[in-house]
Amino acid sequence: MFTGFMANAWQAATIVAIVAGVVGFFVVLRGSAFAAHAIPNGAFAGAAGANLLAVNPLIGLGVFSLGAALGIGAMSRRGRPDAVTALTLVMMLALGAAFLSQSTQYEPEIFSLLFGEILGVSSSQILPVAVLGVVCIVAVAVLYRRLLLTSIAPEIAAARGLRPQRIETAFLVVVACATTMTVPVVGALLIFTLMIGPPAAARCFTNRTERAMLGSVVIALLTVWMAIACSYETNWPVGFYVSVFSATWYGVGRVFVAWRKTHGVHLE
Amino acid sequence: MHILFEPGFFTCGPVRVALVIGAVTALTSAVVGVFTVVRSQSFAGHALTDVATTGGSGAFFLGISPLLGFIGGGVIGAGAMDLIGVQRIRSRDMATGIVLGSATGLAALFLYLDTTTSATTGATQQILFGSIFTIEPATIPLVVILSALTLAVIGLIYRPLLLSSFSAELTRARGINLRGVGLLFMITMAVSVGLSSIAVGSILSTALLIGPAAASVRLTNSLRAAMILASVLGVVATWLGILFAYDSFYWIPSGQALPVSFFIVSLVFVFYLISGLDVVRRNLGWLKAERLTTGSTPQSALALASKVEL
Numbered sequence: 001m002f003t004g005f006m007a008n009a010w011q012a013a014t015i016v017a018i019v020a021g022v023v024g025f026f027v028v029l030r031g032s033a034f035a036a037h038a039i040p041n042g043a044f045a046g047a048a049g050a051n052l053l054a055v056n057p058l059i060g061l062g063v064f065s066l067g068a069a070l071g072i073g074a075m076s077r078r079g080r081p082d083a084v085t086a087l088t089l090v091m092m093l094a095l096g097a098a099f100l101s102q103s104t105q106y107e108p109e110i111f112s113l114l115f116g117e118i119l120g121v122s123s124s125q126i127l128p129v130a131v132l133g134v135v136c137i138v139a140v141a142v143l144y145r146r147l148l149l150t151s152i153a154p155e156i157a158a159a160r161g162l163r164p165q166r167i168e169t170a171f172l173v174v175v176a177c178a179t180t181m182t183v184p185v186v187g188a189l190l191i192f193t194l195m196i197g198p199p200a201a202a203r204c205f206t207n208r209t210e211r212a213m214l215g216s217v218v219i220a221l222l223t224v225w226m227a228i229a230c231s232y233e234t235n236w237p238v239g240f241y242v243s244v245f246s247a248t249w250y251g252v253g254r255v256f257v258a259w260r261k262t263h264g265v266h267l268e
Numbered sequence: 269m270h271i272l273f274e275p276g277f278f279t280c281g282p283v284r285v286a287l288v289i290g291a292v293t294a295l296t297s298a299v300v301g302v303f304t305v306v307r308s309q310s311f312a313g314h315a316l317t318d319v320a321t322t323g324g325s326g327a328f329f330l331g332i333s334p335l336l337g338f339i340g341g342g343v344i345g346a347g348a349m350d351l352i353g354v355q356r357i358r359s360r361d362m363a364t365g366i367v368l369g370s371a372t373g374l375a376a377l378f379l380y381l382d383t384t385t386s387a388t389t390g391a392t393q394q395i396l397f398g399s400i401f402t403i404e405p406a407t408i409p410l411v412v413i414l415s416a417l418t419l420a421v422i423g424l425i426y427r428p429l430l431l432s433s434f435s436a437e438l439t440r441a442r443g444i445n446l447r448g449v450g451l452l453f454m455i456t457m458a459v460s461v462g463l464s465s466i467a468v469g470s471i472l473s474t475a476l477l478i479g480p481a482a483a484s485v486r487l488t489n490s491l492r493a494a495m496i497l498a499s500v501l502g503v504v505a506t507w508l509g510i511l512f513a514y515d516s517f518y519w520i521p522s523g524q525a526l527p528v529s530f531f532i533v534s535l536v537f538v539f540y541l542i543s544g545l546d547v548v549r550r551n552l553g554w555l556k557a558e559r560l561t562t563g564s565t566p567q568s569a570l571a572l573a574s575k576v577e578l
Contacts, residue, residue: 028362028365031361031362032361033311033362033364033365034310034311034314034361034364034365036316036365036366037311037315037368039316044428075544077386079482079486079540079544080305080308080310080482082308082309082310082311083305083310083478083481083482084482085310085311086310086311086313086314086474086477086478086479086482087475087478087479087482087536087537087540088472089314090471090472090474090475090478090479090536090537091533091534091537093471093533094471094475094527094529094530094532094533095530097471097527097529097530098526098527098530101524101525101526101527101530102524102526116362117386120291143298189372189373189375189376190373190376192365192368192369192372193332193369193370193373196362196366196368196369197366199370200297200365201364201460227553236377236380237320237376237377237380239373239376239378240374240377240380241373241374243369243370243372243373243374243376244370244373246366246369246370246373247369247370247373248364254352
């Protein structure tokens with residue numbers, strides 16, 4: 001279970017979980033869940049396009065996820081962010097459908113782009129994933145204070161001359177970067193689950209920012225590790241287990257919140 | 269005539285079915301979509317297509333009617349979102365995300381079981397992308413009836429829904445159950461979205477729900493006008509898209525036609541971009557004037573609220 005191709009799966013999943021835990025914390029805090037769903041899904045269209053042009057799928061993924069992030073950021077200035085996100089998403093998916101109609105790819109290829117193939121990660125894929133992961137973490141560290149301020153206290157942020165739109169676009173670019181690295185490994189649908197469930201659960205247990213972020217990473221790690229082990233034993237898709245465990249953590253978190261309220265226990 | 273309409277466009281059976289179903293879906297989606305957009309529930313509107321798709325793949329696996337799966341999946345998803353807290357603005361985004369994440373995980377399982385147990389290769393693509401050209405004529409009456417039902421419910425809850433979309437305080441002051449109205453709308457949206465996902469695929473479902481409505485809402489302050497405009501835009505995009513897709517078979521040398529969803533979504537996207545242009549907004553100013561001049565009734569408060577919002 002820990003040798004050969006499985007060793008790659010454990011390494012890749014661990015990197016992905018750490019990045020998803022950190023980036024996801026801000027996704028939940030800032031209410032950017034829709035963009036975090038739209039960017040990986042749109043990126044899938046980029047991979048389909050790259051397939052058609054016979055270039056490296058990572059390039060297609062990168063171009064499309066970056067394009068989605070910048071597009072959503074730019075159009076949100078003049079329209080409702082959620083409607084703009086929806087339209088960007090469907091436009092990219094439609095492009096993906098057009099690409100697929102022109103290529104002769106066999107269907108399981110589509111399936112693996114959407115749902116990922118973590119058990120089929122090759123050792124050559126680990127390095128790019130690790131590099132992009134470090135880039136994401138560094139970017140979050142650099143933006144940390146600004147991200148926090150614009151999400152928790154927009155008035156103070158404005159008083160200090162921060163432009164929320166710019167910060168949001170910069171954050172979406174970080175999401176795009178995380179997407180590019182994770183889609184080939186865990187798939188477009190799964191990365192979204194990891195960015196929402198663990199951070200949302202972690203926020204039920206603490207009010208302190210650093211602790212919630214750490215909790216989010218820990219829960220994300222536990223989720224993927226348990227998912228891989230279960231998937232290895234049963235052969236069912238990893239994505240299924242990741243979503244089940246994420247939802248379970250969140251459920252536990254909500255039960256804890258309810259218990260805390262009835263017993264009047266205050267959080268630190 | 270042949271420059272625009274390639275031979276056989278009007279005599280082809282599937283095209284006729286697509287024109288009818290497409291128009292019905294576009295119309296219902298536009299009306300529900302205007303409320304979806306002004307209530308800022310686009311994410312839920314899109315997520316419900318994926319949740320409905322999960323229901324569809326579950327039904328496929330269990331061997332029950334896919335339509336039942338799509339609509340059942342959507343309604344359960346809407347209920348779950350409400351339970352987690354979709355009615356509060358702050359947790360709405362997260363509640364939708366949690367339900368969506370769980371649904372996609374389940375979809376992964378169902379699709380895996382579908383493809384490994386029955387080896388129906390077309391299943392994944394059919395469920396994910398759907399096609400307006402492969403609708404069975406027998407489903408037309410069902411789609412029409414359910415669409416009419418959806419519109420009837422919207423008509424029935426129109427006033428409270430309108431009020432609650434713009435002012436929670438005003439709604440509560442009138443003794444209207446805010447959460448009840450919200451849940452009823454979510455369920456209506458789920459039925460509409462489930463219906464359109466099975467009829468035209470989940471990509472088009474979101475495009476027709478959000479695109480025409482978001483474009484119209486930028487051009488007018490009156491909800492009624494927005495609904496009419498959105499319906500027109502939706503139907504035009506759908507019909508033109510079907511025409512282009514049919515013709516594209518003759519454009520591309522390989523004879524590999526482009527998917528109809530690509531054309532319809534592109535048209536919807538272009539409509540949205542055009543609606544944001546200053547020239548268009550200035551010249552369509554007469555659409556805006558209407559409701560803002562009424563007296564000091566709750567409507568004027570609404571109009572004001574909508575002016576700020578839109």
